Amino acid sequence: MTSNTRVVVIGAGLAGVRLARRLGELGTPALLVGEEEHPPYNRVLLAEVLAGRYAPEVIALPPPAGLLRARITGIDRAARTVTRADGMPIAYDTLVLATGSNPVLPPLRGLFTADHRLPEGVHAFRTLDDCLGLAKAVRPGVRAVVIGGGLLGVSAARALAVRGAQVVLAQQSERLMERQLDPDASRLVLRHLTDLGVEVHTECRVRDVRCVAGAVRSVELADGYALDADLVVVACGVRPRTGLAEQAGLAVHKGVLVDDALRTSDPHIHAVGDCAQHDGTVYGLAAPALEQADVLARLLAGEPDARYLGTRSLTRLTLTGPGSPFDLAAFGDTEARPGDDVVRLADATRGTYRKVVVRDERLVGGVLVGELGTVGALARAWEGAEPLPGDGPLLHLLTHDGGS
Numbered sequence: 001m002t003s004n005t006r007v008v009v010i011g012a013g014l015a016g017v018r019l020a021r022r023l024g025e026l027g028t029p030a031l032l033v034g035e036e037e038h039p040p041y042n043r044v045l046l047a048e049v050l051a052g053r054y055a056p057e058v059i060a061l062p063p064p065a066g067l068l069r070a071r072i073t074g075i076d077r078a079a080r081t082v083t084r085a086d087g088m089p090i091a092y093d094t095l096v097l098a099t100g101s102n103p104v105l106p107p108l109r110g111l112f113t114a115d116h117r118l119p120e121g122v123h124a125f126r127t128l129d130d131c132l133g134l135a136k137a138v139r140p141g142v143r144a145v146v147i148g149g150g151l152l153g154v155s156a157a158r159a160l161a162v163r164g165a166q167v168v169l170a171q172q173s174e175r176l177m178e179r180q181l182d183p184d185a186s187r188l189v190l191r192h193l194t195d196l197g198v199e200v201h202t203e204c205r206v207r208d209v210r211c212v213a214g215a216v217r218s219v220e221l222a223d224g225y226a227l228d229a230d231l232v233v234v235a236c237g238v239r240p241r242t243g244l245a246e247q248a249g250l251a252v253h254k255g256v257l258v259d260d261a262l263r264t265s266d267p268h269i270h271a272v273g274d275c276a277q278h279d280g281t282v283y284g285l286a287a288p289a290l291e292q293a294d295v296l297a298r299l300l301a302g303e304p305d306a307r308y309l310g311t312r313s314l315t316r317l318t319l320t321g322p323g324s325p326f327d328l329a330a331f332g333d334t335e336a337r338p339g340d341d342v343v344r345l346a347d348a349t350r351g352t353y354r355k356v357v358v359r360d361e362r363l364v365g366g367v368l369v370g371e372l373g374t375v376g377a378l379a380r381a382w383e384g385a386e387p388l389p390g391d392g393p394l395l396h397l398l399t400h401d402g403g404s
Helices: 014-025 043-050 128-137 151-162 183-195 243-247 286-300 375-384 394-399
Strands: 007-010 030-034 067-069 072-076 081-084 089-091 094-097 101-103 122-124 143-147 166-170 199-201 206-212 215-221 226-228 231-234 238-240 256-258 269-271 276-278 314-319 326-332 341-347 352-359 362-369
Touching (some): 014 030, 014 286, 043 151, 122 128, 143 151, 151 166, 151 183, 183 326, 215 231, 314 375
Parallel strands (some): 007 094, 122 231, 143 231, 166 199
Antiparallel strands (some): 081 089, 206 215, 215 226, 314 326, 326 362, 341 352, 352 362
């Protein structure tokens, strides 16, 4: 691809900014189009802004050379243009969708007003505006209910508790962060939140959001129990933003379908990040989004053999608060199957826990809570997917930092 070919990237999140910056470094400048009023920022750190640990400007991303603030409303594939909300078209030779994802807002009674807005006091937790709205509303003693006990819900509950709110977390499944953690690690997260004063209810389904004069007052559970609430945070996961792709007739399943060249069903349109589905997987994590952006930048800048073959991504979370930080990392299959070998090391006094799962002499997963000195060595062994030496290395991996 020559340097004067016009690349347009829709979406100024982590993936879009990384792609535009890499293309600029490789001599193929791109026009980055983002709809948020704020400068591009690192969404992963929003909980730290809510907790008061970082000011919003601290999480800003280094801006690429070309950034246009506009909302894109349509794609004309035949004319190779995208249309802005003001009706102005933007021509492209190559278009990249980096539209990210939207928060999942479950069909709860009372969650929306008559004009389809969230009531006063009810917040999603996906954008910097969401975060700033929450930060403005939270104060010591405010009663906050967090709906959802995954990675985002746990982060939001911790941040609100650090700010002095009385926090209740309602999780529908039987444990916290069940997608990433095994039961033992999940119990340590529960203990950490409880120590911060968070009241956690698991196997608990929310049925209603009750409002008075347009403002939230309580959250009703399926068993009829009501939780008083001045603030409600909906943290029920995210869904890829595929609306533009669907309207343009691109192939979409859970996300926008892409091949190893991160190309959609239209050869002139690519997709990266949370909106993309590669080889059956929508990652929804920062590391795969950045890796996809790097691969696509190389391909568009003239490296025709650049290919994305998937990411073996590791989930990391640091919960800061009173006392020392609470760190955890999880990767791969944290639940053993019949025939797997499992090694665990737990220290209840220090609140640390380490576990690895080995299948057919290969490290297939692990979870660490507390001291993460070994995570680098374990991640390298897992990412390499090579057979482990037969001389009992697992305990060594769990007890030495391996140069991480």
